[in-house]
Amino acid sequence: xALDDVQVAFRLAGGGTxxxxxxxxxxxxxxEFVAIVGPTGCGKSTLLNIAAGLLAPxxxxxxxxxxxxxxxxxxxxxxxxxxxxxxxxxxLENVAIGLETAGTPVxxxxxxxxxxxxxxxxxAFGDRYPHMLSGGQRxxxxxxxxxxxDPKILLMDEPFGPLDAQTRQIMGNLLxxxxxxxxxxxxxxxxxxxxxxxxxxxxxxxxxGPAAHIIGDWQVPLKRPRDxxxxxxxxxxxxxxxxxxxxxxxxxxxxxxxxxxx
Amino acid sequence: xxxxxxxxxxxxxxxxxxALWYVLSSYPIFGHVVLPPFFFSNPIDVGNQVVAWFASGxxxxxxxxxxxxxxxxxxxxxxxxxxxxxxxxxxxxxxxVFDPYVKMVNALPRVVLAxxxxxxxxxxxxxxxxxxxxxxxxxxxxxxxxxxxxxxxxVLANARMLGMNERQLMRHVYWPSALSWMFSSLHTSxxxxxxxxxxxxxxxxxxxxxxxxxxxxxxxxxxxxxxxMFVLAAFVIVIDAVVSLIEKRLLVWxxxxxxxxx
Ligand SMILES: Nc1ncnc2c1ncn2[C@@H]1O[C@H](COP(=O)(O)OP(=O)(O)O)[C@@H](O)[C@H]1O
Ligand SMILES: [Mg+2]
Numbered sequence: 001x002a003l004d005d006v007q008v009a010f011r012l013a014g015g016g017t018x019x020x021x022x023x024x025x026x027x028x029x030x031x032e033f034v035a036i037v038g039p040t041g042c043g044k045s046t047l048l049n050i051a052a053g054l055l056a057p058x059x060x061x062x063x064x065x066x067x068x069x070x071x072x073x074x075x076x077x078x079x080x081x082x083x084x085x086x087x088x089x090x091x092l093e094n095v096a097i098g099l100e101t102a103g104t105p106v107x108x109x110x111x112x113x114x115x116x117x118x119x120x121x122x123x124a125f126g127d128r129y130p131h132m133l134s135g136g137q138r139x140x141x142x143x144x145x146x147x148x149x150d151p152k153i154l155l156m157d158e159p160f161g162p163l164d165a166q167t168r169q170i171m172g173n174l175l176x177x178x179x180x181x182x183x184x185x186x187x188x189x190x191x192x193x194x195x196x197x198x199x200x201x202x203x204x205x206x207x208x209g210p211a212a213h214i215i216g217d218w219q220v221p222l223k224r225p226r227d228x229x230x231x232x233x234x235x236x237x238x239x240x241x242x243x244x245x246x247x248x249x250x251x252x253x254x255x256x257x258x259x260x261x262x
Numbered sequence: 263x264x265x266x267x268x269x270x271x272x273x274x275x276x277x278x279x280x281a282l283w284y285v286l287s288s289y290p291i292f293g294h295v296v297l298p299p300f301f302f303s304n305p306i307d308v309g310n311q312v313v314a315w316f317a318s319g320x321x322x323x324x325x326x327x328x329x330x331x332x333x334x335x336x337x338x339x340x341x342x343x344x345x346x347x348x349x350x351x352x353x354x355x356x357x358x359v360f361d362p363y364v365k366m367v368n369a370l371p372r373v374v375l376a377x378x379x380x381x382x383x384x385x386x387x388x389x390x391x392x393x394x395x396x397x398x399x400x401x402x403x404x405x406x407x408x409x410x411x412x413x414x415x416x417v418l419a420n421a422r423m424l425g426m427n428e429r430q431l432m433r434h435v436y437w438p439s440a441l442s443w444m445f446s447s448l449h450t451s452x453x454x455x456x457x458x459x460x461x462x463x464x465x466x467x468x469x470x471x472x473x474x475x476x477x478x479x480x481x482x483x484x485x486x487x488x489x490x491m492f493v494l495a496a497f498v499i500v501i502d503a504v505v506s507l508i509e510k511r512l513l514v515w516x517x518x519x520x521x522x523x524x
Contacts, residue, residue: 054419072422084420088438088515097434098424129515149424 001028001051001153001185006060008046020046022211023060026204028153030065031183035196037248038206039255044189045081047206048155051187052078064153077151079142079159081189085130091117091141092126098149116144120174136167140174147178154179154186160195168192172199172228180225193248197240198228205248208255216247280305303485311489325497327470331387331459332501335394336452340444342395343402348440350403351410368400372458376465385467394458401451402444409443410436445512452505456498471497 008021021043028034038044049055050062053073062069064076085094096113100106117123120140130138139159146154159175160168176199179186190196196203197220205216221236231237263271287297287304299307315321350357372393379389413435421435444451463472471494478486 052419052423054422074425076423078420078423080416080420082414082416084414084416086417086421086434086438088442089434090515101425101427101430101434131515131517145424 001065001187002026002063003047003051004061004063006047006050006057006062008043008050008055009058019211021050022213024206024213025060026214028185028187030152030185032202033179033183033186033188033200034202034204035188035190035200036204036206037190037193037196037244038212039208039248039252040191042206042208042251042255043212044206045157048078048157048187048189051153052076052155054078073153075151076153076155077146077149079139079146079154079156081157081159081161083130083138085138085141085145087130090127090129091122091133094130094141095144095148098145102149113144113148116148117141119178120144136163136171139163139171143175143178150182152184154184154188156186156188158189158191161191168195169228175199176224176226176228193241193244194232197222197237197244198226198231203240203244205244205251208251215251216244218244299484300482301484303488307485308488308492311485312492315489315493321474321493324470324474325493327387328456328459328463328472328497331390331394331462331470332452332455334387334391335458336398336455338391339395339398339455340402340451343399343404344406344440344444346399347403347406348410348436351407351436351440357407364400364403367396372396373461373465376462379462380466390459390462390467390470393462394455397454397458398451401447401454405443405447406440409440412443413439442513442516445509446516448505448509449502452501453498456501460494 003024003026006021006024007019009017009019012018024043024047026034026036026047036044036047046055050057051073053062053069053071053076064073086097089097092110092113095116096106096109099109099112104112114123114126117126120143122137122140122144125133125137125141130141133141143159160171163171172195186200188196188200193203201220203216203218203220204214206212207215218240220240222231222234283297283302284305287295287299287302289295350360375396376389376393379392383389383392418431418435421431426434459470460472460475463470464476465472467473471490475487475490475494478484478490
């Protein structure tokens, strides 16, 4: 997957435009786990929407497996930042729906959905509606909902953002386990640098907006398979964290200044 | 407050009110009767009238007519409201063209339509059904329109990423959302269906609760008017209870409904 010189401008309600992202280029190889970190409001979600084909760039190109992306990205699964489960469907129906839309008969889709619910540790929660699940459980249903379609590319937008520290760690390990089984290309957005390093092969830093772009790119020299809590004790983890944070701090401060000034 | 004490207090209110009514309409206080029986009747006479209606069985015919008109008005109004609501929500241009006319018709006090409906449809049930339909239609229409418009953009984006085509979006996203809005206004729309039927009967008919009240009024039979009102109130309470049951079953996935149950 390749994003080249992508630019995004939003029309503002009061007239005028806001250039959220400008000349952003990013490449994700097949089977690679890339994390994007940046200050809030810099355009991380926007970049994912571009990669998903939900938003068309004003300039630049997006290529998926060598072919330019013009419509919705059919190869991608997208785990949204906000709650995106269908509130009127049970957990099981929510997971099964991605297969049913593709023409799989319900009698076949439901058992497979149940398998996936078990895989994310929610085997007994199939008949619960989303509002009867905790935030972490909802995210796990969301993960199963996306993964059951077996997408080649996985886009994740701060999937563990609203969860508490322990749940995040459990979810992170769960994600790594699932990803290890069949390495998909992953684009993982987070504002948590530690999480980014612990999970990914590469960490990419975005500048504060407007006209945000990519300002740094680090390989993560940690071996796999990893356990998130153990990896954080590693010497290499700390060195990398210090390096990246040095660069990121300036952007975070800038990001704050922008929002304060606005 | 426990259920039992709440219930006994509620019954106490009824007993005190009836007792006051009886005393004030039967015994002179300081030389004159506060509630002259000619205008206020008294609970005994009203009770006797209700019992007489049920004993002789005449009331069933009138109840049935009112129920039939209400149900027809509700069904026809709902079908129309759902259809037009969907159509307008999915065709913003049509909605914009018709917008001022919809507002105009909705602003009209429906009572003025009753004579016209009688003229067109005669004194039978259909002129009452038509009056009810004009009330139910707009409630359902506005709610369905809102329901389709207010689908969460994230849920919609998720549905598209999960591979839904336009037809599947209708079935799995817009339709449930619209229905949930419609059902949340079920009490109001069913109530208005009854209002339409009774008002229509009152203004000119040969059967129904509204007719019964109107007849009693015509011969200054105050006991008959009050008796009609009590039967009507009981009728509405029963219908409302049925609606609550249906609602509870259909909206299990909604946090508010199950929340109030617990
Ligand atoms: N529809 C929109 N209209 C105008 N501005 C938008 C819109 N969506 C996002 N933005 C702006 O674009 C910037 C990037 O947003 P986003 O990608 O959501 O940031 P984040 O990095 O926190 O995910 C923000 O400054 C936001 O205010
Ligand atoms: Mg975001």
